[in-house]
Amino acid sequence: xxxxxxxxxxxxxxxxxxxxxxxxxxxxxxxxxxxxxxxxxxxxxxxxxxxxxxxxxxxxxxxxxxxxxxxxxxxxxxxxxxxxxxxxxxxxxxxxxxxxxxxxxxxxxxxxxxxxxxxxxxxxxxxxxxxxxxxxxxxxxxxxxxxxxxxxxxxxxxxxxxxxxxxxxxxxxxxxxxxxxxxxxxxxx
Amino acid sequence: xxxxxxxxxxxxxxxxxxxxxxxxxxxxxxxxxxxxxxxxxxxxxxxxxxxxxxxxxxxxxxxxxxxxxxxxxxxxxxxxxxxxxxxxxxxxxxxxxxxxxxxxxxxxxxxxxxxxxxxxxxxxxxxxxxxxxxxxxxxxxxxxxxxxxxxxxxxxxxxxxxxxxxxxxxxxxxxxxxxxxxxxxxxxxxxxxxxxxxxxxxxxxxxxxxxxxxxxxxxxxxxxxxxxxxxxxxxxxxxxxxxxxxxxxxxxxxxxxxxxxxxxxxxxxxxxxxxxxxxxxxxxxxxxxxxxxxxxxxxxxxxxxxxxxxxxxxxxxxxxxxxxxxxxxxxxxxxxxxxxxxxxxxxxxxxxxxxxxxxxxxxxxxxxxxxxxxxxxxxxxxxxxxxxxxxxxxxxxxxxxxxxxxxxxxxxxxxxxxxxxxxxxxxxxxxxxxxxxxxxxxxxxxxxxxxxxxxxxxxxxxxxxxxxxxxxxxxxxxxxxxxxxxxxxxxxxxxxxxxxxxxxxxxxxxxxxxxxxxxxxxxxxxxxxxxxxxxxxxxxxxxxxxxxxxxxxxxxxxxxxxxxxxxxxxxxxxxxxxxxxxxxxxxxxxxxxxxxxxxxxxxxxxxxxxxxxxxxxxxxx
Numbered sequence: 140x141x142x143x144x145x146x147x148x149x150x151x152x153x154x155x156x157x158x159x160x161x162x163x164x165x166x167x168x169x170x171x172x173x174x175x176x177x178x179x180x181x182x183x184x185x186x187x188x189x190x191x192x193x194x195x196x197x198x199x200x201x202x203x204x205x206x207x208x209x210x211x212x213x214x215x216x217x218x219x220x221x222x223x224x225x226x227x228x229x230x231x232x233x234x235x236x237x238x239x240x241x242x243x244x245x246x247x248x249x250x251x252x253x254x255x256x257x258x259x260x261x262x263x264x265x266x267x268x269x270x271x272x273x274x275x276x277x278x279x280x281x282x283x284x285x286x287x288x289x290x291x292x293x294x295x296x297x298x299x300x301x302x303x304x305x306x307x308x309x310x311x312x313x314x315x316x317x318x319x320x321x322x323x324x325x326x327x328x
Numbered sequence: 329x330x331x332x333x334x335x336x337x338x339x340x341x342x343x344x345x346x347x348x349x350x351x352x353x354x355x356x357x358x359x360x361x362x363x364x365x366x367x368x369x370x371x372x373x374x375x376x377x378x379x380x381x382x383x384x385x386x387x388x389x390x391x392x393x394x395x396x397x398x399x400x401x402x403x404x405x406x407x408x409x410x411x412x413x414x415x416x417x418x419x420x421x422x423x424x425x426x427x428x429x430x431x432x433x434x435x436x437x438x439x440x441x442x443x444x445x446x447x448x449x450x451x452x453x454x455x456x457x458x459x460x461x462x463x464x465x466x467x468x469x470x471x472x473x474x475x476x477x478x479x480x481x482x483x484x485x486x487x488x489x490x491x492x493x494x495x496x497x498x499x500x501x502x503x504x505x506x507x508x509x510x511x512x513x514x515x516x517x518x519x520x521x522x523x524x525x526x527x528x529x530x531x532x533x534x535x536x537x538x539x540x541x542x543x544x545x546x547x548x549x550x551x552x553x554x555x556x557x558x559x560x561x562x563x564x565x566x567x568x569x570x571x572x573x574x575x576x577x578x579x580x581x582x583x584x585x586x587x588x589x590x591x592x593x594x595x596x597x598x599x600x601x602x603x604x605x606x607x608x609x610x611x612x613x614x615x616x617x618x619x620x621x622x623x624x625x626x627x628x629x630x631x632x633x634x635x636x637x638x639x640x641x642x643x644x645x646x647x648x649x650x651x652x653x654x655x656x657x658x659x660x661x662x663x664x665x666x667x668x669x670x671x672x673x674x675x676x677x678x679x680x681x682x683x684x685x686x687x688x689x690x691x692x693x694x695x696x697x698x699x700x701x702x703x704x705x706x707x708x709x710x711x712x713x714x715x716x717x718x719x720x721x722x723x724x725x726x727x728x729x730x731x732x733x734x735x736x737x738x739x740x741x742x743x744x745x746x747x748x749x750x751x752x753x754x755x756x757x758x759x760x761x762x763x764x765x766x767x768x769x770x771x772x773x774x775x776x777x778x779x780x781x782x783x784x785x786x787x788x789x790x791x792x793x794x795x796x797x798x799x800x801x802x803x804x805x806x807x808x809x810x811x812x813x814x815x816x817x818x819x820x821x822x823x824x825x826x827x828x829x830x831x832x833x834x835x836x837x838x839x840x841x842x843x844x845x846x847x848x849x850x851x852x853x854x855x856x857x858x859x860x861x862x863x864x865x866x867x868x869x870x871x872x873x874x875x876x877x878x879x880x881x882x883x884x885x886x887x888x889x890x891x892x893x894x895x896x897x898x899x900x901x902x903x904x905x906x907x908x909x910x911x912x913x914x915x916x917x918x919x920x921x922x923x924x925x926x927x928x929x930x931x932x933x934x935x936x937x938x939x940x941x942x943x944x945x946x947x948x949x
Contacts, residue, residue: 163907170898259649259651264886266651
């Protein structure tokens with residue numbers, strides 16, 4: 140029996156399409172849902188904040204889409220291992236908390252030497268973490284080479300609750316007000 | 329059946345109908361509610377309590393309707409498949425037809441111009457035959473565009489309202505251009521033999537300019553959604569022009585022009601292949617073999633620079649948002665590029681296979697046959713490298729054994745250094761295949777032929793070495809340095825292709841030509857052309873998905889959030905199913921286009937005398 144050309148062509152089209160569909164089923168299948176706001180009550184402890192912060196850093200914060208922890212070599216973005224220690228001395232007049240906060244709220248203002256910029260402010264869309272979520276991320280970052288100190292009562296510099304443009308900790312540490320740094324941070328999250 | 333039986337049947341039917349009606353009336357009267365008060369003549373005209381209640385209910389409803397405040401609906405749901413899939417499929421179908429309608433006039437005009445300059449009527453006929461596919465396709469494009477607009481307005485009213493807020497100044501020019509597109513397209517087609525050749529060529533040029541302008545405007549809308557500009561942080565319009573000229577607008581414009589030509593060429597080649605397979609005479613086979621060859625040549629010529637345009641687009645996405653760039657290449661969509669690699673690998677393999685099969689119709693091509701196996705080895709090797717994923721799905725034990733999600737050895741082939749090297753060598757090898765095909769029918773006669781060959785070989789060697797050097801060196805430098813290596817890799821391949829082509833043109837001047845036996849090619853080659861068209865179409869569907877899907881749960885990335893039930897990124901498996909269904913529907917439609925085009929009369933034999941002429945080889949490449 141002779142198969143009509145039209146049928147052969149139709150079969151070829153269906154088989155080729157089916158093959159590509161099959162290839163599509165072979166790769167990892169993952170649905171990505173929009174992140175939900177993490178509910179944070181006022182009675183959370185620092186340890187709670189660290190746990191929540193780590194979860195956010197691994198999830199909706201998208202931190203580890205770019206950053207690594209404990210890797211070296213030809214990295215595209217700064218490795219975060221030991222960030223808590225480096226944060227204390229990175230910018231003159233900024234304590235670790237201020238540095239970390241600035242790196243999250245205004246990351247392009249300071250770029251670590253050897254790296255290009257590109258990190259978005261994570262308090263704004265598309266990532267859009269809330270102030271409390273950023274507080275938790277900072278608590279987690281403090282554990283990378285240091286000890287977490289942030290509590291739910293800590294005033295986070297650059298957050299909505301902080302006086303505009305004033306790096307709070309710089310003032311409290313030195314006892315005198317310093318002007319906001321013109322260039323800021325590393326792009327931690 | 330006897331007439332009397334029919335009459336009796338009708339009478340019985342009418343009688344039964346009458347009895348049924350009487351019975352229904354009787355039962356209705358018997359069973360209807362009767363108020364006990366009805367027996368009292370004094371209350372006989374008063375409404376029953378039920379009637380009063382119904383009246384009160386209707387009055388309350390009327391009052392509620394009259395006072396109901398207007399509320400803008402944010403979303404409406406499309407039944408069964410959901411709004412997103414409905415819009416996705418219609419948009420993809422619209423884009424496929426639009427790509428075809430924009431691409432065909434481009435190469436039809438060029439082929440017509442070649443015919444005009446060379447005086448070879450076959451080119452003019454070929455251009456006309458390509459254009460025959462346009463008129464129905466244009467109607468399909470417009471209809472699907474209207475359907476897409478209606479769906480968007482009906483299903484996403486609030487978001488469409490926002491887009492109008494930003495882009496309303498572009499709507500009038502778009503409509504006017506569309507109007508001119510229709511005028512130029514139909515005058516180009518119907519006026520083929522009515523106008524002087526120069527006027528007709530001008531019409532073709534105007535058609536192309538208007539079509540391209542239409543695409544540029546539509547591209548502004550969709551690229552704005554991915555890389556918004558010209559608006560405030562809350563979405564208020566600041567500048568429509570800035571919104572138009574957003575980060576990815578021009579890269580998409582260029583990428584689409586090239587991709588449209590590749591896609592259009594492949595569909596036109598598939599049309600020729602289909603006609604070849606149905607051809608009854610050697611003349612028809614010769615003609616459609618040639619047409620398929622030209623269509624495929626257009627497709628592959630456009631495919632070669634496409635990865636470079638894609639690279640520019642990707643770099644602009646990174647420039648706009650590192651997060652989005654990394655989501656694309658290292659996050660949710662990273663595995664999509666493995667599927668893409670398989671598709672493009674198939675395109676290159678099939679395109680080369682077609683060229684190698686085509687050598688069979690050229691006298692004297694035997695001398696190049698022995699090279700094919702080496703080309704095949706290189707192409708297959710590059711294909712495998714490109715399709716190697718960086719990280720692989722593995723069990724916890726396997727991950728621990730490997731020391732991570734990357735395979736200890738194969739993982740090195742999954743990084744960009746290896747992939748860039750593979751794709752550049754793939755392009756270079758395909759170009760060599762094409763060059764061998766071009767050389768098959770010609771023997772250089774210039775005095776410096778040997779030197780020319782050596783120089784060409786040296787250029788290839790330098791280009792391949794450059795690509796390999798930067799590919800390997802990329803493993804030893806920082807990312808910021810490594811990412812710039814793709815530029816010398818791309819440039820070396822581009823320069824090599826241009827330089828070798830220029831040398832080849834001079835080298836083959838006055839070359840001794842052998843006979844090209846058009847039509848004497850296996851049917852397999854024609855199925856390869858159809859396979860190429862399906863693969864091109866599927867690839868367009870897939871890449872359209874990633875371009876749009878990159879926004880994830882945003883209508884306008886970072887500005888207008890998608891809060892509909894579809895605000896999530898589906899699995900790649902689901903996405904490929906939608907792409908496949910769309911591709912099959914498209915080929916169903918394109919079958920109608922082919923059928924309608926064939927109604928205009930099959931290619932006659934009057935043009936065929938010269939089809940097998942060796943002179944054909946001069947203009948074919």
